Structures are given as C-alpha cells and as structure tokens.
Amino acid sequence: MPEAVKAGTVDRIDFAEVVREHQAMVFSIAYHFLHDRPAAEELAQDVFLQLYRNLGGLESPEHVTHWLRRVTANRCIDVCRRRKLMPRIGLDQIPEPSSPAGVADPLLERRLRQLVASLPEKWRALVILRYQEDLDNEEIAALLEMPVGTVKSQLSRALDLLREKASRFLGEVE
Amino acid sequence: MNRLEDALRGALRREEPPAGFAGRVLAAAQGRDQQRAVSRWWFFRQSPRLRWAAAFAAVVLLAGGGIEYRHQQRAKAERAKDQLMLALRITGSKLRLVQERIRWIEEAPMER
Amino acid sequence: MRIAIVFLAGMLASASAQEIKMPPGLERLGAKAEESVDVTLDGPLLQFASRVLSDKDPDEARAKKIVAGLKGIYVRSFEFAKEGEYNQAEIDAFRAQLQPPTWSRVAGVKSSRGGENAEVYFKMATGGDIGGLVVIAAEPKELTIVNIVGTIKPEDLADLSGEFGIPKLDFGARRQTSKQTPPPAPPKSKGKEPE
Structure with a gap:
C-alpha cells in the first residue's frame, strides 16, 4: 500500500485504496469472529468509517494495518459481549459457498x-x-x-x- | 506445525467481503462529507449531459439488479444445499454409530 | 385475505410434511448449548436445494438421489458443556409419537456406563420402501434428533449410513481409524442391547 496513505494528507482516492487493500482482512476477522456474514459486513464498514475519520492521524501503512487489526478485534470482542452471540446455524448464517483451490x-x-x-x-x-x-x-x-x-x-x-x-x-x- | 494448526490456517483464510462492499463503504464515507455532496449536486444540476448520464446509469443499475437478484437466489439455494448436506451427514454419522455398536457387540459375544 | 389463505395453507403443508413434532423445549436448548445445529428443510426449499446438487460430487449425487422422494428433513443437534442440560421427559414424549403399527423401532443401542443411547425408527411404506426415518441419539452432553419425512429406498439408506460425508482429515496421533478401535461406547457395558 505504498501510495494509499500519505502522512498528514489523505484524500478520498487514498481512502478508497486503503479500503480495497484491507477489506478482506477486516471483513474476515469480523466474519471468523461473529460467524455471521451480514453482521461482519456491518462491523467492517463501521471500522472503515472510523478509519476515515481518523486517517489523518495515522503515520504509515504499517500503522494503518495495525490500527485496523486492533480496532476490528476490539470491536468484535465488544459486539460479542453485548450480544452474547451464540454460534447457531441458521439458513441466513450459513457461510456463502466458496470453493477456493486446495x-x-x-x-x-x-x-x-x-x-x-x-x-x-x-x-x-x-x-x-x-x-x-x-x-x-x-x-x-x-x-x-x-x-x-x-x-x-x-x-x-x-x-x-x-x-x-x-x-x-x-x-x-x- | 501440527495438523490442527494447518487446518486452522485453511479454515481461517481471508475471504473477500460481499460484492460491492468497498463501494458501500466509500459511499457511506462520502455521505459524511456534506460540503462535497452539495457541490456535486450543484454541478449535476448545471449539466443536462450529466442528467442523461445519470438516467443511463439508472437503467444499467436496474439491469444489474436483475443479475444481482439471480445471484442472490443462487446463493440462497447454495446455502440450502449446505444445510441439506449437513443434515444428511449428521444423519449418516448417527446411523453409522448405531450400526458400528451393533456390529461390535455381535463380533464380541463373550463380552455381553 | 388471499395472502392469509396462502400463508395458512403453507403452514398446514409444512405441519403435515413434518408429521412428527419436535419437542417444543428444543428451541430453548440452543441457548444452553455450546454448539447447536438447527436444520429445517421442507417443501420448496428442499427441492430448491436439491436443484443445485452436483452430479459430479459423489456425496452430492447420493444426496440428490436420497432427496428425490423426501418431503422434509429436520435436524436438531446440541452439544453441551455439562451433563443434564436437556429434559429426558421431553425426549420420552417425542418418542411416544413413534408408535406401532405406523412406526417400528428397528435398532437401539444403550450404554448404561456411558449413558449413550441411540435409536432408529422406520415408518414403513408400500413396496418395501421406508416412509420416514427418525433417529434419536442422546448422550449425557449431546442430543441429536433427526426426522426425515418422505420415501427412502433401502439402498439409499445404505448409502446414507455408508461412506456419506466422512471427513478425511486426521489430527495426527489423536485420530484412530474405526478398524483399530471399538466404537465410542465402552465395550464391557452390560447395558448394551442390540436389537
């Protein structure tokens, strides 16, 4: 992500690049945590919006990655504690079919x-x-x-x- | 590295979010920027060509919606299939359990 | 009004497909269970699912064959952290629905030492087919109830209890094949009653 974040100055294109680069990471942490695809998507979106508000304060690509992992993990823990989420298998919660190689x-x-x-x-x-x-x-x-x-x-x-x-x-x- | 750790790496590999996720995030972020949104609306109103472009985009979006609907139906069927396979596997495992225990007892009559 | 009639008809169709009623207390067990599976597939959803089953995958091809005559599949499975989380009286009440001559208890194993019980019931249909299948597997920390409604051919049942969906991965030393070990129930229990 060399061009995604420039210290102190962030514009919309940079943010778009950050989202594209890290969306799988953020979404997957949330999805594996919550085992609920819509909830994971919502949480991931909130994390990115929080990032959007705070992007100016982040200093490097590594800082952005670290920030995203930390905020996502902590939000997941908070959501679970609030909801006392039970891992139930309902039709809507079954993971989307995917068949990656291997x-x-x-x-x-x-x-x-x-x-x-x-x-x-x-x-x-x-x-x-x-x-x-x-x-x-x-x-x-x-x-x-x-x-x-x-x-x-x-x-x-x-x-x-x-x-x-x-x-x-x-x-x-x- | 044991097999469980290997299996966990496989099971917890990163997955892409649903299609359109980045677009939705960007749109939501954009919605927070009132000033830019207002200026874009003003620009849009000044340009008839942009209005036509918007109408065309709406048609494309509607057509895309049809495709999206079919994708959703397919995804729903796949989820139902996964449930079906899970149900049959559980049933199979329980039937095997009964069979194996009966077979084991039949093969070891002295222990009964 | 029309919507109400359609909805009512749908409910009645669903109820008649299931015939045997799952114990009402099962719904509450999900909250106590460490893990739970709740599958309800009937009517159009079942056929919907079978349409996307592949002929190339052996398990899916077998499933397609099995599902062809089915009206519904209902599975409730719970795994608990401690014993005594489910009410045995509810299981007994569920079992009481499976009365002869409609239903036959074709197999049952019981382990007085491990507290593991499993029973298989068939509903007989014409032509030697099976008109329905119920499995009750109750262990101290685990409860599974399967109710399959519809016609199952004996050969399909053999498929189902054969190699269907056996996971292939092992976990090193912890895994042992079934040929090397007796089945999970303790072998010396005198409480086992094969039928």
Whole structure:
C-alpha cells in the first residue's frame, strides 16, 4: 500500500485504496469472529468509517494495518459481549459457498470455523489473529495489550480445546 | 506445525467481503462529507449531459439488479444445499454409530 | 385475505410434511448449548436445494438421489458443556409419537456406563420402501434428533449410513481409524442391547 496513505494528507482516492487493500482482512476477522456474514459486513464498514475519520492521524501503512487489526478485534470482542452471540446455524448464517483451490475438506473447515466462533471472545481473537493474520505472540500481545505470556498460555489452551472438540466431531476415540 | 494448526490456517483464510462492499463503504464515507455532496449536486444540476448520464446509469443499475437478484437466489439455494448436506451427514454419522455398536457387540459375544 | 389463505395453507403443508413434532423445549436448548445445529428443510426449499446438487460430487449425487422422494428433513443437534442440560421427559414424549403399527423401532443401542443411547425408527411404506426415518441419539452432553419425512429406498439408506460425508482429515496421533478401535461406547457395558 505504498501510495494509499500519505502522512498528514489523505484524500478520498487514498481512502478508497486503503479500503480495497484491507477489506478482506477486516471483513474476515469480523466474519471468523461473529460467524455471521451480514453482521461482519456491518462491523467492517463501521471500522472503515472510523478509519476515515481518523486517517489523518495515522503515520504509515504499517500503522494503518495495525490500527485496523486492533480496532476490528476490539470491536468484535465488544459486539460479542453485548450480544452474547451464540454460534447457531441458521439458513441466513450459513457461510456463502466458496470453493477456493486446495480446500481438502469443506465440511471440516466449516466445522472448525464454527468451533473457533464458539470460543470465549479473547481466545477467539488470539486464534484469528494467529491463524488468519499469521501474527506471532509478541505482535498479538502488542495489538491486544496483553502480556506475551498470557497470549502464549491462552492460545495453547484454546488450541487444546479446539483439538478436543474437533476430534469429538470426527467421531474419534481418544 | 501440527495438523490442527494447518487446518486452522485453511479454515481461517481471508475471504473477500460481499460484492460491492468497498463501494458501500466509500459511499457511506462520502455521505459524511456534506460540503462535497452539495457541490456535486450543484454541478449535476448545471449539466443536462450529466442528467442523461445519470438516467443511463439508472437503467444499467436496474439491469444489474436483475443479475444481482439471480445471484442472490443462487446463493440462497447454495446455502440450502449446505444445510441439506449437513443434515444428511449428521444423519449418516448417527446411523453409522448405531450400526458400528451393533456390529461390535455381535463380533464380541463373550463380552455381553 | 388471499395472502392469509396462502400463508395458512403453507403452514398446514409444512405441519403435515413434518408429521412428527419436535419437542417444543428444543428451541430453548440452543441457548444452553455450546454448539447447536438447527436444520429445517421442507417443501420448496428442499427441492430448491436439491436443484443445485452436483452430479459430479459423489456425496452430492447420493444426496440428490436420497432427496428425490423426501418431503422434509429436520435436524436438531446440541452439544453441551455439562451433563443434564436437556429434559429426558421431553425426549420420552417425542418418542411416544413413534408408535406401532405406523412406526417400528428397528435398532437401539444403550450404554448404561456411558449413558449413550441411540435409536432408529422406520415408518414403513408400500413396496418395501421406508416412509420416514427418525433417529434419536442422546448422550449425557449431546442430543441429536433427526426426522426425515418422505420415501427412502433401502439402498439409499445404505448409502446414507455408508461412506456419506466422512471427513478425511486426521489430527495426527489423536485420530484412530474405526478398524483399530471399538466404537465410542465402552465395550464391557452390560447395558448394551442390540436389537
């Protein structure tokens, strides 16, 4: 995003480029968090509008990315806490069909997304930032303002829980 | 890297938002800028050519709406299909469970 | 007025398709469950779904064949964090609808040690076909009820309980194939009653 943000001066074209470049990231964090496509779209739109109001204060492309991840993750946590969202499968909430190349097992992937969406909010944020955004423990800790040790231990517990539930789904005997 | 982590990376890969998302965001951002909106409206009113362009754009949008409707119907059918497959898989897994337990008991009569 | 009549007719059609009524308390279980599945597909929506099933995908091709004679599929499945979240009396009341001669209990397994019960009921139709299928699988932390309304051919049922939709990915050491291990129920329980 070299031209999307120029320090101190932002015009509409820059903002459009920022939106296009980061829309998949913001939308996907929200979608994997909420497991609800319309709600994720609404949340992502709000995040970008907040960015639009604050873009002048952001200093670099890296700052924009960091800001978007942090605001999106925190908003998702807030929304979940407010709504106490239950991951239910309703016709309107089933993910849109998509068949990217290399998908080994769509059923399993959908189930994993459901399992992630059923984790406690903080754990959910950790898992999404780790495996969707490929961030390391230090980066996640900085983003969510948590100690690195806490990130590490909570991520490990979240993975244990996911592993247990995923095995149960597959009908395995442990 | 274990298999669960690999599977999570696959399941949590980034997805594009619904079509038109960026346009809607930009339109909403634009709506906040009253001054520019007013000046554009003023410019539009001064130009008959722009009015024709707007009418043409409206026709294109209507045609596009028809295509969008068909896409939505298709998406709805795909969602219903996903539900159907999920329902059949759950049914299949439960029937297998019953079968396997019965088979296991039949094959191990001494333990009954 | 016309809208009201159409709506009422739709409701009646839906009710008659389902025939067996899901326990009313199930709706509330979603709030207690860690995970829940709620599938209601009947009438036009079911046919709508079957139209986009692919002939190339083996599972979808099988599903297309199975769905051809169906009027409705209703699945409620819940997974709870702790035991005792669902009301056994409601399950009993649901089971009470499945009376002979219309319904036959064709299989049932029960584990007194693990508390896992699963039952399969058929509604017999003419020509050796199955006119409906109900599965009740109740475990201490899990409850699944399946109600399939419509005609199922025995060979389609074999497809459904065969390889349909078995996930292929494993999780390393935790996964074991069914040939290497007994099924999930504890093997030494004397409470198991194959039928």
